Amino acid sequence: MKPLAAAVLLAVAALTPAAPAAAPPAVRAAAAGNACDAARARPRVPGLPAVLDPDALTAPQVAAAERMLALRSLRPAGERRRRADDKxxxxxxxxxxxxxxxxxxxxxxxxxxxxxxxxxxxxxxxxxxxxxxxxxxxxxxxxxxxxxxxxxxxxxxxxxxxxxxxxxxxxxxxxxxxxxxxxxxxxxxxxxxxxxxxxxxxxxxxxxxxxxxxxxxxxxxxxxxxxxxxxxHTFQDGCGEKGDRVADTPPERDPTNGCPAAKDTCPAPGADPVHNFMxxxxxxxxxxxxxxxxxxxxxxxxxxxxx
Ligand SMILES: [Zn+2]
Missing domain, CATH: 3.40.390.10 (Collagenase (Catalytic Domain))
Known part of the structure; x- marks a missing residue:
């Protein structure tokens, strides 16, 4: 599969549930596992079909996680926890x-x-x-x-x-x-x-x-x-407004394959963060x-x- 097609498929995977019916056996087995909907895989092969990434987070899943995080972060004072800037x-x-x-x-x-x-x-x-x-x-x-x-x-x-x-x-x-x-x-x-x-x-x-x-x-x-x-991922939600919920990672439309010298896929300011670990x-x-x-x-x- 060509890299471009792969990027499109992965972008689609981020927005819609994967189609388990088309998954090869190994992935179907994984999809049946308990932890799978909580996981996010890193593909090894550029051009990976979307069905091989069955645990991609959809935009609604991310939104739900963010709502939960906001609630958790407002738990009553007095509960001991580390400061955000701690080591x-x-x-x-x-x-x-x-x-x-x-x-x-x-x-x-x-x-x-x-x-x-x-x-x-x-x-x-x-x-x-x-x-x-x-x-x-x-x-x-x-x-x-x-x-x-x-x-x-x-x-x-x-x-x-x-x-x-x-x-x-x-x-x-x-x-x-x-x-x-x-x-x-x-x-x-x-x-x-x-x-x-x-x-x-x-x-x-x-x-x-x-x-x-x-x-x-x-x-x-x-x-x-x-x-x-x-x-x-830095490409979470593509060029959408909220992206990966981190302000200093410019949005990118799709995952980076290899190591392009230049990539800028979204209208928002900033080149794609192709050197980011995420x-x-x-x-x-x-x-x-x-x-x-x-x-x-x-x-x-x-x-x-x-x-
Ligand atoms: Zn990942």
């Missing part, structure tokens, strides 16, 4: 699913993944320092061929068995998420209702130094963790979060994840 260090449980040697990523690679996240959220690539950092708490390793090969279909079983900690702990699972996707995440507002399903799943091969061309710097986990912290560009294209995204993540953290 937050998130404990991380990494769960390695593997099949023998396949997917059994070494500890050094996990360390590099955490370093990539800390650099990204610390603004080391040139973006804003978001005030979030990540500290490895524990690594679990599970040798299970089925779980490794199809974490979407087995999501509930995997997470129910392995999930650790609470809403303020990041559970990061690595497995073979397939040829089309790089990972997916749950959103913070689902954590209370489905605590065990909370977390991020990424392709084992997307970790830093992995074998997926263009997606080998560990930014799939950076991107998915952005969702886990409450960020939408777009769909190559890892080599991604450099930054914005200050506005940092502020949003802290607001969402205070509402849903702070202890």
């Amino acid at each position: 937050v260090t998130v404990p991380v449980y990494v769960h390695v699913l593997h099949s023998g040697a396949k997917g059994d990523v070494p500890d050094a690679m996990i360390d590099r993944q955490l370093a990539a996240m800390n650099d990204a959220y610390g603004g080391k690539g040139g973006g804003a320092d978001t005030g979030f950092a990540f500290a490895l708490k524990e690594v679990t390793r599970t040798d299970d061929a089925a779980w490794y090969a199809d974490p979407q279909a087995n999501e509930k079983a995997i997470k129910t068995r392995l999930h650790r900690g609470g809403a303020g702990d990041l559970n990061l699972y690595t497995a073979d998420v397939g040829g089309e996707l790089l990972g997916w995440s749950t959103f913070p507002w689902k954590a209370a209702d489905e605590p065990a399903l909370d977390g991020v799943v990424v392709h084992a091969d997307s970790l830093p130094g992995g074998p997926i061309e263009h997606f080998d710097k560990g930014y799939s986990a950076v991107h998915e963790t952005g969702h886990w912290l409450g960020l939408y 777009d769909y560009g190559w890892d080599s294209c991604m450099t930054s979060f914005t200050a506005g995204q940092g502020a949003r993540m802290h607001a969402v953290w205070a509402a849903y994840r702070a202890r």
